[in-house]
Each structure stands twice: as C-alpha cells, then as structure tokens.
Amino acid sequence: MRPRGERQIVVLADGGFDLLEAKTAVGVIRYGIDRVVAVVDQTHAGKHASDVVGIGTDIPIVPTVGDALAIAPTSNTLLLGTAPRGGILPASWRVQIVQAMRAGLDVINGLHAFLNDDDELAPIAAECGVTIWDARRAPDSHRVADTRAHALPATVVLTVGSDCNVGKMSTALEIDAMLRRRGRTSVFVPTGQTGIMIAGWGVSIDEVISDFTAGASEDLVMEAAKTASTSSDIILVEGQGSLVHPGYSGVTLSLIHGSAPDALILCHQSSRTQIRRYTLPIPSLSDLVALHRAVTAPVKAAPVIAISLNTFGMSEEDAQASVGRATAETGLPATDPVRYGPGVLADAIEAFSRARAAS
Amino acid sequence: MRPRGERQIVVLADGGFDLLEAKTAVGVIRYGIDRVVAVVDQTHAGKHASDVVGIGTDIPIVPTVGDALAIAPTSNTLLLGTAPRGGILPASWRVQIVQAMRAGLDVINGLHAFLNDDDELAPIAAECGVTIWDARRAPDSHRVADTRAHALPATVVLTVGSDCNVGKMSTALEIDAMLRRRGRTSVFVPTGQTGIMIAGWGVSIDEVISDFTAGASEDLVMEAAKTASTSSDIILVEGQGSLVHPGYSGVTLSLIHGSAPDALILCHQSSRTQIRRYTLPIPSLSDLVALHRAVTAPVKAAPVIAISLNTFGMSEEDAQASVGRATAETGLPATDPVRYGPGVLADAIEAFSRARAAS
Known part of the structure; x- marks a missing residue:
C-alpha cells in the first residue's frame, strides 16, 4: 500500500455517488490528503463531482474503471466509496476491481465484506502485486489498555x-x-x-x-x-x-x-x-x-x-x-x-x- | 447438553486445583446448581476438595477421568475447571477429554480455545453423540441495544x-x-x-x-x-x-x-x-x-x-x-x-x- 499523501485515488461509487450514499467518498474528497482523480458511476457519468455533491470541480465522473485509467493514468489506488445495496459485492463491481488490480492499483475497501477473504479477488491481488486494505478489519492485537x-x-x-x-x-x-x-x-x-x-x-x-x-x-x-x-x-x-x-x-x-x-x-x-x-x-x-x-x-x-x-x-x-x-x-x-x-x-x-x- | 440441575459434573483441573488457579471450579462447587461428583487432579489425588480449597468435603480428588468414572458412574458432564498454562490444550488433557466423551459425558469448556473448532475433538463429540459447550464463545447475534x-x-x-x-x-x-x-x-x-x-x-x-x-x-x-x-x-x-x-x-x-x-x-x-x-x-x-x-x-x-x-x-x-x-x-x-x-x-x-x- 502506498504511503499517505502519495495515493491518486479512483473512487468506485457505481450507482450510488450522491450525498446520502457516498458519505465516505465525499469525506475523502473533502478532507482526504490523497488526491481523488476520478469517480466511477454510470448514473452520473459525464458530470463532475461538484455537480452532484457540491465539491470536486476538477474530478470527472466516468462510467467505468477503464475510462478512469484512460483519463488519469497516474492513478494508483481504487477506493470503494459506497456499499453496494444488499451488502454483497455485485459481479459488475468484481469486474471493475479486477481490472483496477490488473492495472496495478491497490484497493481500499470499506465494506463489511473483506476482500482479502475473497476466493477470487485475493489471489488476483497477490498475482498482481497489489495490496487490498480491508479498512473495517479489526486488528489482531488483543491488548488491554495500560495508560x-x-x-x-x-x-x-x-x-x-x-x-x-x-x-x-x-x-x-x-x-x-x-x-x-x-x-x-x-x-x-x-x-x-x-x-x-x-x-x-x-x-x-x-x-x-x-x-x-x-x-x-x-x-x-x-x-x-x-x-x-x-x-x-x-x-x-x-x-x-x-x-x-x-x-x-x-x-x-x-x-x-x-x-x-x-x-x-x-x-x-x-x-x-x-x-x-x-x-x-x-x-x-x-x-x-x-x-x-x-x-x-x-x-x-x-x-x-x-x-x-x-x-x-x-x-x-x-x-x-x-x-x-x-x-x-x-x-x-x-x-x-x-x-x-x-x-x-x-x-x-x-x-x-x-x-x-x-x- | 443436559438441562441445568441435571448435570453430574467431573471437574478436570489437572495440576491446578487450588484457590488461585481454579476460580471456576471453586465457584461451580460453591454456587453451582449442578452437583460436582469428582475432581481430576494428579497433584492432589487421594484428598477431598475441602482439603485443598476449603469446600466440598464429599468431593473426592482422583488422578484420572477413568478413576472419576469408576467411583462416580452417574457422572454425565466434564467441566474444564482451570486454564492449562500457556493457553494450549496439552496432550494429556486431550486424552482425558476423549475418554470422557467416549463414556458419554458432555463437555463444558471455559478456555479461550474452542473445542468445537478442534479438528480432533469435534468429530469425536459428534461420533459419541455428546455436546461440547464452549462457554466463552460470543453469540452470533449482532444486535444493538434498543432499551x-x-x-x-x-x-x-x-x-x-x-x-x-x-x-x-x-x-x-x-x-x-x-x-x-x-x-x-x-x-x-x-x-x-x-x-x-x-x-x-x-x-x-x-x-x-x-x-x-x-x-x-x-x-x-x-x-x-x-x-x-x-x-x-x-x-x-x-x-x-x-x-x-x-x-x-x-x-x-x-x-x-x-x-x-x-x-x-x-x-x-x-x-x-x-x-x-x-x-x-x-x-x-x-x-x-x-x-x-x-x-x-x-x-x-x-x-x-x-x-x-x-x-x-x-x-x-x-x-x-x-x-x-x-x-x-x-x-x-x-x-x-x-x-x-x-x-x-x-x-x-x-x-x-x-x-x-x-x-
């Protein structure tokens, strides 16, 4: 995983890039120290982030990860910015995540479903030499506070x-x-x-x-x-x-x-x-x-x-x-x-x- | 697992049946509604529980589960009453637990190590038709309190x-x-x-x-x-x-x-x-x-x-x-x-x- 400040982020928010659904995506754009270079969302493709959520005038919304890679070739990180409805990773998201990993992008995942436990995605990440960060995963260290x-x-x-x-x-x-x-x-x-x-x-x-x-x-x-x-x-x-x-x-x-x-x-x-x-x-x-x-x-x-x-x-x-x-x-x-x-x-x-x- | 009040308990506390190590065993003897019929501990074999922890004048301490079954044939539950040092189930305990299960005893386990996840013990429990209760296992239900x-x-x-x-x-x-x-x-x-x-x-x-x-x-x-x-x-x-x-x-x-x-x-x-x-x-x-x-x-x-x-x-x-x-x-x-x-x-x-x- 790249160090903080060096990430160029593509936000995958397909079908849900709006103020209600994309709290994380909006937070990353507003407060993050890593640059968001594109948002993937078919629903709003062609607009800019600011047209939908009020911030990010320079962030284009594109229909696919492939389009994001084409217009932002320096991108190095895919961030899953909304939770797919139903909680299960849809097949269309899998395709996009695989495409991003094959292009060398690390993945930051905020879903309850851990991609490092996924039988399809984890081996591909290893094969491509990219990192999946399951942000919700609690640390293994079981330490009682000691002041x-x-x-x-x-x-x-x-x-x-x-x-x-x-x-x-x-x-x-x-x-x-x-x-x-x-x-x-x-x-x-x-x-x-x-x-x-x-x-x-x-x-x-x-x-x-x-x-x-x-x-x-x-x-x-x-x-x-x-x-x-x-x-x-x-x-x-x-x-x-x-x-x-x-x-x-x-x-x-x-x-x-x-x-x-x-x-x-x-x-x-x-x-x-x-x-x-x-x-x-x-x-x-x-x-x-x-x-x-x-x-x-x-x-x-x-x-x-x-x-x-x-x-x-x-x-x-x-x-x-x-x-x-x-x-x-x-x-x-x-x-x-x-x-x-x-x-x-x-x-x-x-x-x-x-x-x-x-x- | 037998209902409360119907258990006849053999406490496995091998090597650690004393007031410091056997808090659980002592608690079960003092306050439990199920009857403790024997304690297994080679260190104190031949004595009664009361000689070591001050209560349980009628509870014999015996060296093995086999001895417990011999003197208390109505026993139906094995309770692991101390944590083995190092946190790993020693081979000698495994032998005793298997012997108890083969004799039809349910097992109550208070260790952090869950016996239902144990590749050796879980299948034997199934084969013998006895229940292992991992008492520390948190419930699967993930429910936020709602007053x-x-x-x-x-x-x-x-x-x-x-x-x-x-x-x-x-x-x-x-x-x-x-x-x-x-x-x-x-x-x-x-x-x-x-x-x-x-x-x-x-x-x-x-x-x-x-x-x-x-x-x-x-x-x-x-x-x-x-x-x-x-x-x-x-x-x-x-x-x-x-x-x-x-x-x-x-x-x-x-x-x-x-x-x-x-x-x-x-x-x-x-x-x-x-x-x-x-x-x-x-x-x-x-x-x-x-x-x-x-x-x-x-x-x-x-x-x-x-x-x-x-x-x-x-x-x-x-x-x-x-x-x-x-x-x-x-x-x-x-x-x-x-x-x-x-x-x-x-x-x-x-x-x-x-x-x-x-x-």
Missing part, C-alpha cells in the same frame, strides 16, 4: 457528542486542517470507517472486542504520537457514539479512557432533542459537560473546552441564536465549524495547549 | 465495582441464593466466564464486539425475565469491570446501559486503594456512588442501594470497622456477604423492590 497514552508531550483532544451523527468526525477534521494551515503539527486520529478511509489509516474501534477497545484506542494515539511528538503539537481524536447512547455508550467510554485526552470538544446537533432512533431525551449541554467531567476525573481528568454545534438545516438567525445559547449555558466558546469555520475551536485548543505547556 | 429491558415487571439489580476482582459475581450469587431461600423468585444473570460455568448459561460480554455489548447484556436480562416475570421477582445481574478501570470501563458501561438495572449494589475490596495492576487511585465510595448516579441518570436512573465489601484477609476488628465506615460515608447499608452473609444486601433489595412495586 500508555496518559502522559504524552502533545495535547490530545477528543471530540465527544450528545449522540451519534452530530459532527464529531467533521469537527475533528475541520480543526485539524485549520491547525495545519496555521503551521501547527496536528494529526487526525480516525476511529471509524469513514475517518479511516479519509485518513488512510486507523481502526474502526466499534468492531473491536469490548475487552480490547480501550487498548485499540490507546494504540491509535500512540501511533499519532510518533508524528505529533512535541508539546506544541496536537492530536485530534475522532469521537464515537455518546456517553448517553443506550447502544454505544460503552464504545464511547472505551475511547475516552483509552485515548486519554487532555481536553474534549463537545459536539451537538442544535435541533436534536432525542437520541436518534430512541425516545430518550438528550441532556442539556451543561449536564453533558458535567457528565464528561465526572467520567474522566477518576482515570485522567479532561475538561470540555469548547462546544461544536451542527446547525444543518437551520436558518442563519436560529443558528446564531443556538451558538449564543450554548456559550451562555456552558460559559464555553462555541461555533458551528462547517457554517462559520473552526477558528473558535482551534483557538480554544491553542490556548489550552499553551497553558498546558506552561504549567 | 427493551427498560420497563420489566421484575426488579433488575446489577452489581458494580470499584475495580475488577472485588466480588461482584460472588455478591450477586450470595444474594440470589438467599432470596431463593426466602422463597422469592430470583434469577442470577451470568455475564462472565466463571458465572456462566456456575449457572450453565450466559454470555461472556467482554468477548462481544463493542458495538453489540450492550445488546448482548439486554438479551441476557430479557432471557432472565422469562423466569423472573412478576413485580415481586428479582433479576440479579453479575457486574463486570469498573467505570473507573482504564481498560474495561467500556464493558462496564455497556453492561450498565444494556441491562438497564433498577438499582445497583456497589462492590469494593476494603483493603484496596489502587486499581489492580495500575497506579490509579480508587475513588472514595461516595464519589463512586455519585459517578454511578451521573452515568445512569440520562439513560435509566438506577441508585446504588447498598455496599458490598470484600474484607478478605482482614482481622475481624478491621472488617467491622470498614463496614461501619462504608455506611457512615454513604448512608447506605453495607456488609461483607461472604463473612457476614448477604442478609443486609438482600434486605435492601427487598425493601427497594417493595417500594418500586408500590409506586
């Missing part, structure tokens, strides 16, 4: 949330990109499927056996610490789930205690009042700040230092009002990093990091 | 702890036995290896993929609710780990939110001040009571209603003093259920259950 990430020089910041799907990944990615624009060394730590495909590494921690989930989280931060190794560096860990989510709270707490953050950014969708798909009310922001303080204190204290709001679909007036209310309620800086940019959040982290280095 | 256990008629009580190995399983088993002696319908819900081997069912929830750990916990309580189905019944869930354990806290929170208890019993070893194998201090009992209140409140509120202390190794004076301090600090009833019996804890649950039924 190795508790005293790193870099400032570790974790995004936590009031629920799933409120913007924890996007918040971390937006801040990471801004800190790097400001000249800081910042590393984004992916902990879920889409984050992994965007960054090109990471572990889907919710797929890890629960005894080892905190250990896997710790390993990820230790890996990031190889790059973000000084007291002025930042490690931004993508959060998962929520402490108040009845299904996923354990994943969340494993990630909190395993990654051992110095500080937290609390993410919330302003218009949401109940846990999605449940009837449980979401606590107030100040209650959530207190809950995170209570949970981190016994293992490694980590204050919430800012609030990241997702105001998607709200009027400008309502969005501004919700930001004002968040700050009034918690006394913390708040913003919507997609609507207003992540400056407020990056500032909070830089201030925290400076104070930490000085103490 | 089905939130509103059961029975009172659900979960033991939680300040650390691992403080007595959460023993506390639940002691209370369960006493409630049944008092004529109540009470069901013990096993969530770990030893509890499963004792009760003959259950799921090792720390072996479940973390996304589904709360779901597996919920399933266990729903299974118990088939037996403990009225408002005067009690479901006692065996706790795992600790909310303040850096490695296992996620397992603990999944179990808390998945099993949806109505009340908690907080377990603590009086002499322990640090998390075992770590350098982290254990919070005070009152801080732990507050932490559990904070964590349960947003999903389903569950107060700590009593404290269970493990005063193993302490003088009688020190043990009594620690019980007094626990009550003074928390305002809750406290006792050591092994040293003093679980009456205080069972009383607390009965009072809670009555108040709950009346409200």
Whole structure:
C-alpha cells in the first residue's frame, strides 16, 4: 500500500455517488490528503463531482474503471466509496476491481465484506502485486489498555457528542486542517470507517472486542504520537457514539479512557432533542459537560473546552441564536465549524495547549 | 447438553486445583446448581476438595477421568475447571477429554480455545453423540441495544465495582441464593466466564464486539425475565469491570446501559486503594456512588442501594470497622456477604423492590 499523501485515488461509487450514499467518498474528497482523480458511476457519468455533491470541480465522473485509467493514468489506488445495496459485492463491481488490480492499483475497501477473504479477488491481488486494505478489519492485537497514552508531550483532544451523527468526525477534521494551515503539527486520529478511509489509516474501534477497545484506542494515539511528538503539537481524536447512547455508550467510554485526552470538544446537533432512533431525551449541554467531567476525573481528568454545534438545516438567525445559547449555558466558546469555520475551536485548543505547556 | 440441575459434573483441573488457579471450579462447587461428583487432579489425588480449597468435603480428588468414572458412574458432564498454562490444550488433557466423551459425558469448556473448532475433538463429540459447550464463545447475534429491558415487571439489580476482582459475581450469587431461600423468585444473570460455568448459561460480554455489548447484556436480562416475570421477582445481574478501570470501563458501561438495572449494589475490596495492576487511585465510595448516579441518570436512573465489601484477609476488628465506615460515608447499608452473609444486601433489595412495586 502506498504511503499517505502519495495515493491518486479512483473512487468506485457505481450507482450510488450522491450525498446520502457516498458519505465516505465525499469525506475523502473533502478532507482526504490523497488526491481523488476520478469517480466511477454510470448514473452520473459525464458530470463532475461538484455537480452532484457540491465539491470536486476538477474530478470527472466516468462510467467505468477503464475510462478512469484512460483519463488519469497516474492513478494508483481504487477506493470503494459506497456499499453496494444488499451488502454483497455485485459481479459488475468484481469486474471493475479486477481490472483496477490488473492495472496495478491497490484497493481500499470499506465494506463489511473483506476482500482479502475473497476466493477470487485475493489471489488476483497477490498475482498482481497489489495490496487490498480491508479498512473495517479489526486488528489482531488483543491488548488491554495500560495508560500508555496518559502522559504524552502533545495535547490530545477528543471530540465527544450528545449522540451519534452530530459532527464529531467533521469537527475533528475541520480543526485539524485549520491547525495545519496555521503551521501547527496536528494529526487526525480516525476511529471509524469513514475517518479511516479519509485518513488512510486507523481502526474502526466499534468492531473491536469490548475487552480490547480501550487498548485499540490507546494504540491509535500512540501511533499519532510518533508524528505529533512535541508539546506544541496536537492530536485530534475522532469521537464515537455518546456517553448517553443506550447502544454505544460503552464504545464511547472505551475511547475516552483509552485515548486519554487532555481536553474534549463537545459536539451537538442544535435541533436534536432525542437520541436518534430512541425516545430518550438528550441532556442539556451543561449536564453533558458535567457528565464528561465526572467520567474522566477518576482515570485522567479532561475538561470540555469548547462546544461544536451542527446547525444543518437551520436558518442563519436560529443558528446564531443556538451558538449564543450554548456559550451562555456552558460559559464555553462555541461555533458551528462547517457554517462559520473552526477558528473558535482551534483557538480554544491553542490556548489550552499553551497553558498546558506552561504549567 | 443436559438441562441445568441435571448435570453430574467431573471437574478436570489437572495440576491446578487450588484457590488461585481454579476460580471456576471453586465457584461451580460453591454456587453451582449442578452437583460436582469428582475432581481430576494428579497433584492432589487421594484428598477431598475441602482439603485443598476449603469446600466440598464429599468431593473426592482422583488422578484420572477413568478413576472419576469408576467411583462416580452417574457422572454425565466434564467441566474444564482451570486454564492449562500457556493457553494450549496439552496432550494429556486431550486424552482425558476423549475418554470422557467416549463414556458419554458432555463437555463444558471455559478456555479461550474452542473445542468445537478442534479438528480432533469435534468429530469425536459428534461420533459419541455428546455436546461440547464452549462457554466463552460470543453469540452470533449482532444486535444493538434498543432499551427493551427498560420497563420489566421484575426488579433488575446489577452489581458494580470499584475495580475488577472485588466480588461482584460472588455478591450477586450470595444474594440470589438467599432470596431463593426466602422463597422469592430470583434469577442470577451470568455475564462472565466463571458465572456462566456456575449457572450453565450466559454470555461472556467482554468477548462481544463493542458495538453489540450492550445488546448482548439486554438479551441476557430479557432471557432472565422469562423466569423472573412478576413485580415481586428479582433479576440479579453479575457486574463486570469498573467505570473507573482504564481498560474495561467500556464493558462496564455497556453492561450498565444494556441491562438497564433498577438499582445497583456497589462492590469494593476494603483493603484496596489502587486499581489492580495500575497506579490509579480508587475513588472514595461516595464519589463512586455519585459517578454511578451521573452515568445512569440520562439513560435509566438506577441508585446504588447498598455496599458490598470484600474484607478478605482482614482481622475481624478491621472488617467491622470498614463496614461501619462504608455506611457512615454513604448512608447506605453495607456488609461483607461472604463473612457476614448477604442478609443486609438482600434486605435492601427487598425493601427497594417493595417500594418500586408500590409506586
């Protein structure tokens, strides 16, 4: 597999390249450090990515992998950017994947179906000397967390949330990109499927056996610490789930205690009042700040230092009002990093990091 | 596999039948509802179980499975009661297991190595018409918790702890036995290896993929609710780990939110001040009571209603003093259920259950 930053990616998203289906493809285009050179989707062939998902004006959509190779001969990686309906790899996808491998492209696969276990595709990959990366495959290492990430020089910041799907990944990615624009060394730590495909590494921690989930989280931060190794560096860990989510709270707490953050950014969708798909009310922001303080204190204290709001679909007036209310309620800086940019959040982290280095 | 209560168990604990190594064997002898008829251990052959582990005056220790079958011809189940050193099944154990299966004994296996996957043993089991139960095998069902256990008629009580190995399983088993002696319908819900081997069912929830750990916990309580189905019944869930354990806290929170208890019993070893194998201090009992209140409140509120202390190794004076301090600090009833019996804890649950039924 090529190192990060050297990949030239063809995204296979046949039949599903749109904002709803192609969350991973869109994330890779928006936030990835590898260049996307073409998207394969018969449905939208002839357009550019930006015509369909609003970003990627220079990325052509073509009907087949063969067309992609013809117009982008430097491409070296095929990324499966949507899940085929039904969960089974269709024959038409197999043909395209084989064609890509025969042309020397590595394959990044985000499906639950692991291509390295596929009786047809795995031998062809070996024969062609290309790598298949099954991004969802949990690591074999079964290691219980042992607090190795508790005293790193870099400032570790974790995004936590009031629920799933409120913007924890996007918040971390937006801040990471801004800190790097400001000249800081910042590393984004992916902990879920889409984050992994965007960054090109990471572990889907919710797929890890629960005894080892905190250990896997710790390993990820230790890996990031190889790059973000000084007291002025930042490690931004993508959060998962929520402490108040009845299904996923354990994943969340494993990630909190395993990654051992110095500080937290609390993410919330302003218009949401109940846990999605449940009837449980979401606590107030100040209650959530207190809950995170209570949970981190016994293992490694980590204050919430800012609030990241997702105001998607709200009027400008309502969005501004919700930001004002968040700050009034918690006394913390708040913003919507997609609507207003992540400056407020990056500032909070830089201030925290400076104070930490000085103490 | 024979139904619970009908098993006559030979425990295979060759070379390791003592209090340290044979936690499972001792638990099955002390708390199991199936009768243990012999223990196989060459090291202690000729003695009785009570000579080595303090309980089981009527259980002979014999050198081989053949000897066990000779003196206890009604035996129908072989239980592997210790983990062989190195984690690999030694050849000498294989011989004994095969001999047991050829004599018609089912096998209950608590090792990480699954005998149903063993190329030698699985076919012999099939040939002999006996069942191998790999107790650690996580269920195939991958279900996210959906709050089905939130509103059961029975009172659900979960033991939680300040650390691992403080007595959460023993506390639940002691209370369960006493409630049944008092004529109540009470069901013990096993969530770990030893509890499963004792009760003959259950799921090792720390072996479940973390996304589904709360779901597996919920399933266990729903299974118990088939037996403990009225408002005067009690479901006692065996706790795992600790909310303040850096490695296992996620397992603990999944179990808390998945099993949806109505009340908690907080377990603590009086002499322990640090998390075992770590350098982290254990919070005070009152801080732990507050932490559990904070964590349960947003999903389903569950107060700590009593404290269970493990005063193993302490003088009688020190043990009594620690019980007094626990009550003074928390305002809750406290006792050591092994040293003093679980009456205080069972009383607390009965009072809670009555108040709950009346409200």
